[in-house]
Amino acid sequence: MAVGKWRLNSPISSARLVFYVALALVVVYNTATWQALHRLVPLDGVKNGAFYLSFAFFLLAFFVLLLTLVSFKYLLKPVLSLLLLSSAAAAYFMNSYGITIDTVMVQNIFETNPAEAGALISARMLGYLFFLGLLPALLIWRLPVEYKPFFRGLLNKLLVSAACVATVLVMVGAFYSTYAPIFREEDKLTHFINPTNYLYAVGKFTKQSLVIEKVEALQQIGLDSKTGPELAKRKKKSLVIFVVGETARADHFSLNGYERETNPELKKQDILNFTGVHACGTSTAVSVPCMFAVFPREDFSNKKGKTYEGVLDVLQRAGISVFWRDNNSDCKGTCLRIANDDVSKRKNSPFCNDRRCLDEVMLEDLQAYIDGLEDNALIVLHSDGSHGPEYFDRYPESMERFKPVCRTNQLSSCSTEELVNVYDNTILYTDYFLSQVIELLKRNEAERDTAMIYVSDHGESLGENGLYLHAAPYSIAPEAQTHVPMVMWFSPGAYQDWGISKDCMQAKQGDPELSHDNIFHSLLGLFDVQSTVYQSGLDMFSSCRPAS
Structure with missing residues (x-):
């Protein structure tokens, strides 16, 4: 030739x-x-x-x-x-x-x-x-x-x-x-x-x-951690379910003003909705370890995430029962030293097929686990949420309310309408799942003071300026990838026994300074864990509790 x-x-x-x-x-x-x-x-x-x-x-x-x-x-x-x-x-x-x-x-x-x-x-x-x-x-x-x-x-x-x-x-x-x-x-x-x-x-x-491999031992933090007298005074044991969301962007939550009704179930609940929260990364690999780390976003690195303990370790050291249940890729190192359960490949579940499981699988037999708890407890549910590009596979058929939808991983081949529709269906299912978590906690109010905290790990681009998915460098990442939803629910007993003013928290819902940086210290504060690593200024509940 x-x-x-x-x-x-x-x-x-x-x-x-x-x-x-x-x-x-x-x-x-x-x-x-x-x-x-x-x-x-x-x-x-x-x-x-x-x-x-x-x-x-x-x-x-x-x-x-x-x-x-x-x-x-x-x-x-x-x-x-x-x-x-x-x-x-x-x-x-x-x-x-x-x-x-x-x-x-x-x-x-x-x-x-x-x-x-x-x-x-x-x-x-x-x-x-x-x-x-x-x-x-x-x-x-x-x-x-x-x-x-x-x-x-x-x-x-x-x-x-x-x-x-x-x-x-x-x-x-x-x-x-x-x-x-x-x-x-x-x-x-x-x-x-x-x-x-x-x-x-x-x-x-x-x-x-x-x-990282050269580091001889994990860097422990909060070795002085212990629960304070306020926790001992509480009438009931405390139970918090922390839901790590996946790829949810704040501007597609109707709770935040989105024109579509994507949060019909949460709207019925007595929730706190924080509208100005920003993630510490644009990918799960960064955001998940970062949100549980003692380091703020500007000081966090992959090395620190893998070589330092996080808030889950500190809570466990103080005597809080900590359990991680995963329906995502994995916990990115944050749950290695605590009890954990990967349900993403469960067999014989109505919520699973041969490819993946819907997030409701994480609620299966969770009541049995709660019934066996004797201590104050934190349960982390790592959801599959709105993970792309196969958004159409993240929700049940009953949740496909916005049509037509994009049914391919070639997102650029779908119309804007199809892409937004399928993504909004994932948010609709997240809304339903979170409402089910709240109903589970309501069923346990008689025995425990309960609360749910939900925050997404990062957002998602849906074709704006030719950009899809996430993981853009943070310095140039669009708001769609960094602005995330945060929703909380507290039982009446939790507000009372934990000394948290509901009115005060409602006034903080529009705070634009809230971010993943607040999670480490807020979780310690909720369980009254005292340690030198705790910073009350970053505890979003601190200013809404009476001074001790």
Whole structure:
């Protein structure tokens, strides 16, 4: 087969192969980068047009430089094959969902489960992997590649590298005033550049993981924790059910003013609804450990989340019974040292099929567990909530009130109406589930003072500005991914015995300063756990209790 003057079975130099692959990366695999660049620097006028041309040469020279470093015999073809397959996958996710790839996204990939990963597979994804990954890789393996003798080849690589560095410097120097701001704020562009985005992120995540593994022992906190005299004075034992929501955005709760009635059941309950709460992350891997951590969002890191105890450990140390029940991927390390139960794959349950379980499965036999409690207790329910992209699989058929709905994981192929409808059905089911939790607690009021706290781990993008799902870098994440609902319910006995003023709490419902940062200290405060790690200023109930 002839291609111009070149035949498939004709030898090709390693330098030319590197150039062709680099050119393909610039033109084919980086459409998301060009779109991101256009949002930063509109393509209008001669000057901006010249900048775009310089950026193309910049990327080409940069990619040639990187690939030249691995253009050795026995190394080049395997590296290029793996690179093209990985870059095809990265291009698919960035083009289909508008996401960027950073360390948090890589963490999400490593910490996901097979069910979540399977939900992302589609014909379009397989097409990307086949046409942009497998086929080019097979072509590379068929090509006969010529390699220069070692020292001549090494000299050639040095000359090519020097030319690439010079090109990069010239391109940046000619348009420095344009390059400087877009690279200074790296979240805006560099997290789109394929393949350096995922190569850097994987390297950074690996380094962080190795550092975490070197920690000899878990860092304990709150070693002085104990329950205070107020807890001993309470007439009944206390029971709090804390529901960790999944992917619920605050602006789709009718309780918060959304035009659709997505909270008909909670509206019937005597609840507290906090309208200005923000998450400490945009993905489950970050938000779940962060919301239970002693560290505020600005000081939290993956390392700290995995090497320090959280509020559940402190509560347990103080004598509170703590139990975690999971219908999601897992607890991201927060429940490793407490009693826990994964019900996401239960068999013989009316709420489960061969793919996943509806959140009501978490209420099965929960009354039996409560009946066996002798101490004050916290139960955490980690819900499946509104997890995408297969929103249609997160609620029962009876909850499909908004139609038509999106029934594919290819969200960009659905209309806005279909996508919003299916997402709102998940919120409707969350509303029903939370009402069922409250009814369960009401049935236990005679024996215990009870309360429910619900807060979502993060929000979700539904196609706004071409962005879907979540996990955007926090610094540039849209409000839809960071503004989350928080709903609470307290039994009359809890308000009285815990000394919490209902009127005071109702006045705090619009507080815009509330966030996941308040959860650690508020849970300690509810159970009257005294410790040096407790900060009353971050306990959202503290100012609504009488001064002791």
